[in-house]
Amino acid sequence: MEETIRRFKEHLAKQHAYEHALGVLYYDAETVMPRAGGEGLSRTIGVLSEESYRLSTAPELKELLQTLLENKAAIDWVTQREAEELSENMERMEKIPMEEFVAYQMAQNEASRIWHEAKVNNDYAAFEPHLAKLIEYQRRFAGYMRPELPAYDALLDQYEKGLTMETLDAYFADVRAKLVPVIHAIKERGRKIDDSFMQKQFPVWKQRKLSDFIMQVMTIDRACCAIGEVEHPFTTGFNKRDIRITTHYHEDNLLSSFYSVVHEGGHALYELNTGDDLFCSPLGTGASMGIHESQSRFFENIIGRSEAFLRFMHPKLMELFPEELAGVTPHMLYLAANKSQPSLVRTEADELTYSMHIMVRYALEKQLIAGTLSTKELPAAWNALYREYLGVDVPDDTRGVLQDSHWSGGMFGYFPSYSIGSAYASQIYAAMEKELAVPTLVEKGELAPIVAWLTERIYRFGCLKKPAELIENACGAPFDPAYYTEYLTKKYSEIYGL
Ligand SMILES: [Zn+2]
Numbered sequence: 001m002e003e004t005i006r007r008f009k010e011h012l013a014k015q016h017a018y019e020h021a022l023g024v025l026y027y028d029a030e031t032v033m034p035r036a037g038g039e040g041l042s043r044t045i046g047v048l049s050e051e052s053y054r055l056s057t058a059p060e061l062k063e064l065l066q067t068l069l070e071n072k073a074a075i076d077w078v079t080q081r082e083a084e085e086l087s088e089n090m091e092r093m094e095k096i097p098m099e100e101f102v103a104y105q106m107a108q109n110e111a112s113r114i115w116h117e118a119k120v121n122n123d124y125a126a127f128e129p130h131l132a133k134l135i136e137y138q139r140r141f142a143g144y145m146r147p148e149l150p151a152y153d154a155l156l157d158q159y160e161k162g163l164t165m166e167t168l169d170a171y172f173a174d175v176r177a178k179l180v181p182v183i184h185a186i187k188e189r190g191r192k193i194d195d196s197f198m199q200k201q202f203p204v205w206k207q208r209k210l211s212d213f214i215m216q217v218m219t220i221d222r223a224c225c226a227i228g229e230v231e232h233p234f235t236t237g238f239n240k241r242d243i244r245i246t247t248h249y250h251e252d253n254l255l256s257s258f259y260s261v262v263h264e265g266g267h268a269l270y271e272l273n274t275g276d277d278l279f280c281s282p283l284g285t286g287a288s289m290g291i292h293e294s295q296s297r298f299f300e301n302i303i304g305r306s307e308a309f310l311r312f313m314h315p316k317l318m319e320l321f322p323e324e325l326a327g328v329t330p331h332m333l334y335l336a337a338n339k340s341q342p343s344l345v346r347t348e349a350d351e352l353t354y355s356m357h358i359m360v361r362y363a364l365e366k367q368l369i370a371g372t373l374s375t376k377e378l379p380a381a382w383n384a385l386y387r388e389y390l391g392v393d394v395p396d397d398t399r400g401v402l403q404d405s406h407w408s409g410g411m412f413g414y415f416p417s418y419s420i421g422s423a424y425a426s427q428i429y430a431a432m433e434k435e436l437a438v439p440t441l442v443e444k445g446e447l448a449p450i451v452a453w454l455t456e457r458i459y460r461f462g463c464l465k466k467p468a469e470l471i472e473n474a475c476g477a478p479f480d481p482a483y484y485t486e487y488l489t490k491k492y493s494e495i496y497g498l
Contacts (some may be wrong), residue, residue: 001067001074008064011055012082016280018052020238027236027244029109031228038443042106046098049105050098056086057093065090067298078277085282095144104137108410115408116229116231124379124397127408131241132375134410135368142369152369155413159289160420161466165366171481172362175355175419178485182492186340191494195336200324202254211247211261213316217445218265218299225268232405233260233349237266239280243268250493254321255337256348259300264300267292269451273459283463289414291458291467294428295422301422302429302487303450307334308443338495342390344399352492353390354422360385361415369412422483424471427430428454430483431475 023046029041055061068075068083075083093101111130118127139151146154156163160367211227215449223241230246237243244265247257270286278284303309311330318325340350346357364381369372373381382401383394406414432438432453441449457474471479494497 001071004064004067005079007060008068008079010085011058011061011064012282012305013280015052015055016239016282017060018048018055022048022052023236023238027228030230030234031246038109042109045109046106050102050103052102053083053093053098055099057090058097059066061086062090068214075256077464080283081283082281084462091144096141098416100137100140103142103320104134104410106135107133107177108408111410112405112408114400115342115405121403122396122402124402128375129400131378133408134407135375135412139285139369139371147395150370152366154418155369157413157458159411159414159417161288162291162468163416163420167469168362171420171423172355172359175423175485176359176480179352179488182489183340183356185354186492186496187497190340190498191338193335193495194332195339198329198336199252199256199330200254200321201251201319202324203248204251205259206320207249207254210258210316210320212366214258214261215265218262218269218313219448219451220265220268221272224272227261233264234405235264235271237268237271237285240272240274240276240278240284243271248366254324259304259337260347262298262311263300265284266296269299269454270412270459273451273455274462275460275464278464279461285462287461287463287465288467288471289417290420290424291470294424295417295421295454295458297422298425298428298454303438303442304449305334305337305351306439306442307331308439310334310337312443313447323394335495337360340492340496342392344386344392345403347403352488355419356389358415358419360389365412365415403466423481425484426478426487427475427477427480427483429456429487434462 010076016036023195025041025048027044033041034362058186065083065087068079069087073082073249107130107268111127111134115127118225138155142149142154146157149157150165153164156165156168193428213226215222217229225243225245225473228244228246229248231248233246233248235245245261247260247264248374249257257487262476267286271284274284286295310333314330315335317333318328318434338350340352342351342353342356346361361384363385364373367381368375379397379401386392386394406412429438434451436449436453441447454474458470461470461473465473468478
């Protein structure tokens with residue numbers, strides 16, 4: 001058994017090395033690679049992903065996994081869970097022919113490059129054939145991996161195990177029924193919120209200092225976490241001691257980067273605080289995209305957009321921007337950070353209307369994957385849903401169907417994790433509040449006890465526990481979306497005096 005475990009860990013280290021290299025290349029492409037570097041990168045990705053595919057489906061690994069899984073009682077918990085995860089992954093991968101897998105990786109890299117240009121140029125026509133190709137691949141892969149499921153359910157399952165259209169249809173119907181009346185009430189009789197003081201010029205070099213301060217307050221260890229600048233902020237990590245968050249500075253919008261850093265910082269805290277026993281293990285990461293987003297959106301919204309946090313941040317903001325923010329009180333900041341208004345761009349949306357943006361994407365993805373909507377018809381369908389769900393007219397594809405990077409990265413079935421994650425976050429907060437005086441801590445800028453609470457119940461487990469177990473572990477009860485709609489209704493009724 002000892003020898004089997006040793007060989008298994010050796011195999012894991014090799015697989016991890018390929019993933020590490022691919023991850024660094026991806027990060028490099030998004031941050032500093034010159035535009036013309038794409039073609040060479042594509043070839044390298046082809047070679048590395050072929051090797052990575054071979055490793056994850058290798059016959060030697062299959063034998064090792066069989067021995068380990070037949071002797072579960074004789075091995076430790078971490079090794080057992082690693083064997084289970086790799087075995088599931090192998091089962092999925094084996095069903096996808098290697099040539100198709102490699103061709104897909106290269107197609108995805110190409111689509112991502114074209115999308116960047118198409119977005120800048122408002123040129124959906126240039127991106128459309130690439131998108132059609134990725135959808136075709138995803139539909140085929142879904143059929144290979146889980147032939148017994150509708151294709152979109154198979155894709156959802158990759159990001160949130162067990163999540164189905166049936167569950168999501170009911171979830172979104174409920175969220176829509178509860179939140180649309182609040183959105184309408186704000187429009188009809190909510191107080192007017194003045195955020196005109198945010199329409200100033202905020203020098204980027206000062207915003208960089210603000211990012212450093214936010215990361216420090218969030219207890220993010222800079223020896224293990226770097227911050228880069230990109231068009232579309234994201235977080236990636238290679239192991240718990242090398243996490244990369246990113247942001248985008250807009251001179252005329254202070255809150256945009258502010259909340260990007262808090263959001264990505266939430267992702268980083270999760271990865272940074274996975275257990276030491278999971279260092280460089282495939283389990284040393286978030287349990288699912290929904291749980292990951294629950295952490296980023298917990299810090300971004302529940303902590304970051306709370307009155308307590310803005311009271312704490314106020315002196316720092318006044319120190320950095322004394323002229324720009326002259327006369328602005330903490331309460332004015334709080335209202336500005338929570339102004340609710342149906343809008344065009346998901347990443348700039350307020351908490352209340354956010355899930356409407358997700359519903360648009362969910363409705364479209366279902367049809368694209370089912371084959372009932374073509375990529376040619378997509379922009380018109382997108383615009384129609386924005387009118388229906390948010391009451392806004394989409395002026396161009398840059399602020400419409402081209403706004404997000406997910407589809408160009410072949411990620412279909414990912415978007416619902418944002419909404420589910422927000423709902424998890426509300427429930428987690430309700431549980432945390434029973435044990436910690438959260439607003440009191442936040443107002444003093446003491447986030448360490450909050451991070452420790454989350455580490456104890458969620459972070460340290462990495463992928464050792466499944467999403468549903470983690471929610472039970474943190475909340476003492478199964479997932480209940482009512483916390484989300486109640487939290488939003490209460491918060492926004494107070495803000496708008498409904
Ligand atoms: Zn996120």
